[in-house]
Amino acid sequence: MTVTERFLDYVAYDTQSDGKSNTVPSSEKQLALGKHLVEELHALGIENAHLDEYGIVYAWLEGNVEGVETIGWIAHMDTASEMSGKNVKARVVRDYDGKDILLNEKEQIVMKTSEFPFLKEYVNEDLIVTDGTTLLGGDDKAGIAIIMEALDYLVHHPSVLHGRIAIAFTPDEEIGRGTDHFDIQKFGAKFAYTVDGGPIQTISYETFHAASALVEIHGSSIHPGSAKGKMINAALVAMELHQLLPALETPAATDGYEGFFHLCELHGAVEEARMEYIIRDHDREKFERKKALMAAAVGFINTKYGTDCAVLTMEDSYYNMREKIEEDMSCVDLLEKAYASLGIAFEVEAIRGGTDGARLTYEGLPCPNIGTGDHNCHGKYEFVVVSQMETGVKLLVEMAKLQTE
Secondary structure, rough: OOOHHHHHHOOOOOOEEOOOOOOHHHHHHHHHHHHHHHHHHHHOOOOOOEEEOOEEEEEEEOOOOOOOEEEEEEEOOOOOOOOOOOOOOOEEOOEEEEEEEEEEEOOEEEOOOOOEEEEEHHOOOOEOOOOOOOOOHHHHHHHHHHHHHHHHHHHHOOOOOOOOOEEEOOOHHOOOOOOOOOOOHHOOEEEEEEOOOOOOEEEOOOOOOEEEEEEEEEEEEHHHHHOOOOEEHHHHHHHHHHHOOOOOOOOHHHHOOOOOEEEEEEEEEEEEEEEEEEEEEOHHHHHHHHHHHHEEEEEEEEHOOOOOEEEEEEEEEEOOOOOHHHEEEEEEEEHHHHHHHOOOOOOOOOOOOOOOHHHHOOOOOOOOOOOEEEEEOOOOOEEEEEHHHHHHHHHHHHHHOOOOO
């Protein structure tokens, strides 16, 4: 199989996670892909591959040289909740001509270069796109395909020297639970890499600091004809609360190192309203200020409408892994050597998001991120650059070789 064939196989599995579920993993359908991957690993002769009780696939490719530290490769199986990942109809656009791409003729869904001007960087490349009715699932099935193809190469080229390589495919990364039950000791790597999203030439060891905030608003319903001075409309209170947050600190108005408040969901009626936010910033001090501002906004609402009007539940999700990785840059050094060995120019870029590696780094497993060639993730305009997946395979193999030197 090629990395493209693997990818097209994996995206056929609907693996959307469910943030409202309390099960582990959050959706049963993720296990189907997990079982499939275990079967493929067994077919490669990696008999220790297994799916654990938490839906994590673990496997270890034994080294063919002694005295080399174990490194790890990690990708996640689930897809985001923003758009359906069911019945993905992926297709390959061969030798892209630099023009708008018609994704769906019937629905007239078009990926336009005016909206995505960076498409022109991939003229003459093969792109994998959707039919405009689902996301693609490149986040992170491109990462899975790259890892599986790299393993296939090492298994079938025993002359290539490498140490022990630990593999993990996790569920529920998209809802922040991907490493809740990850066994670092069992994994046994000195350091690891998440292979997850973005251009292949991008090295990332800096993520957001992240928190979630749930605001539950309790109103007071009464007949509108006699409501003066009595009704508290929870839906209107929710709107008021949101207006207390900075209007230009939203995802649509920020980039680079600028953080944000993101209102992910809003449900409201007169009696009850519910607001779900995520809070993000690369800078620890600014992150703490954002959380304090959220708490202050809720406090203002309660001062105005009554102590129990708004209830805030706020939890940290993960932290910027740069703070830990900079204590020992050996994992980044190895990756940079691999790029240099392959003659690939690379960029170090902060992730405007998070990975499983962010939490793992803080728990003792340094884990920078390698791109996959996936773009526009979480939506219908998602696409993967085939040559970048192929480069990802070469990069992992090169790191495995360099680790023995």
